[in-house]
Amino acid sequence: MSANRRQYTAEYAALASLNGDISFDLAHYIGQLQTPTTVVLGAGSRFSAPALVKRLASLNPNAVQRVIEIPDSGVLPHLEHPAVVVGLLRQFLAAHRQEP
Structure with a gap:
């Protein structure tokens, strides 16, 4: 497992798209x-x-x-x-x- 995948919120990293993990609910974060x-x-x-x-x-x-x-x-x-x-x-x- 790469280091960036072990980081907090790593599932949202740009490289996550390589694994097909690019989808998440942006509505939870848009207010920030x-x-x-x-x-x-x-x-x-x-x-x-x-x-x-x-x-x-x-x-x-x-x-x-x-x-x-x-x-x-x-x-x-x-x-x-x-x-x-x-x-x-x-x-x-x-x-x-x-x-x-």
């Missing part, structure tokens, strides 16, 4: 989110329906400020429409850039 967040998802996503993601975002509107659906895209909008996602990232970063 404090970082300004924009969620980008494909309008045709099979795993996270846009309506469900919007409902989840509504549980913490102070942190989750926007949910953006990429039309004609599925579960991997960043691979299906990379230019669109890069443009959205630039907008998000520009809006949250901190002046020195």
